């Protein structure tokens with residue numbers, strides 16, 4: 604993908620063809636933190652099961668259900684935001700662009716489906732589930748097999764698939780940056796506004812401090 608010669612919008616909140624805006628970036632990096640934390644903790648518990656150090660470290664971040672509930676909440680907001688900005692976001696042309704869009708759609712789908720199936724299971728097993736003292740899923744005391752079966756069969760498998768898609772996504776972003784040397788990563792992590800260019804007049808030149 605060649606560097607885009609597109610003027611950046613002066614509105615830092617919204618997306619524009621040259622880069623993602625602040626709202627998209629906060630959602631993207633906030634959710635990246637949540638998911639990386641989620642998988643790091645799951646993998647660490649498998650390797651260092653029960654160690655006191657791991658218990659201390661995991662107490663500094665959201666628990667498994669909390670990270671999942673935040674993920675499904677944020678991904679819903681993010682999908683609405685992506686739709687509302689769809690006509691002004693960076694475009695993805697050609698087969699590589701279509702592959703990128705398919706990858707992004709897959710990430711959205713998995714980020715929604717994995718916690719959704721788990722929450723359906725907590726309703727179906729009758730025990731309910733609360734978050735920060737608020738009863739999110741009511742405890743019915745009734746076991747409903749068709750509600751628990753999908754998560755029993757798919758929650759873990761889809762979650763590991765998500766980890767693989769995330770790994771591919773991060774690898775592609777790094778290849779774009781370090782090998783392709785294009786502005787793909789800068790659209791999500793670079794400057795939001797262009798620095799004003801100096802016109803040679805010291806009075807209008809940008810300050811270096």
Ligand code: HEM
Pocket residue numbers: 641645667668669670671672674714717718719721722725732754755758759760762763765
């Ligand atoms: C971003 C959302 C989530 C991700 C990425 C995720 C990921 C995972 C992974 C990787 C496992 C281990 C599977 C295995 O043993 O191979 C797991 C297990 C589990 N998760 Fe989640 N989870 C999410 C959300 C939730 C939520 C919201 C709940 C419940 C409120 C939940 C409840 C469970 C339970 C009970 C297990 C153990 C049983 C099972 O493997 O299905 N998860 N999760």
Ligand code: HEM
Pocket residue numbers: 627631634635636638639685693695703707708710711769772773776777787788789790791
């Ligand atoms: C860890 C979980 C991550 C998830 C679930 C994720 C998901 C996504 C999604 C859905 C998009 C499409 C834009 C949007 O709707 O916001 C996107 C864009 C992007 N992500 Fe991630 N991302 C993750 C982590 C990362 C990391 C660690 C990097 C950097 C190494 C990265 C780099 C990018 C870049 C450069 C774009 C813009 C790509 C383009 O415009 O074609 N992402 N990401």
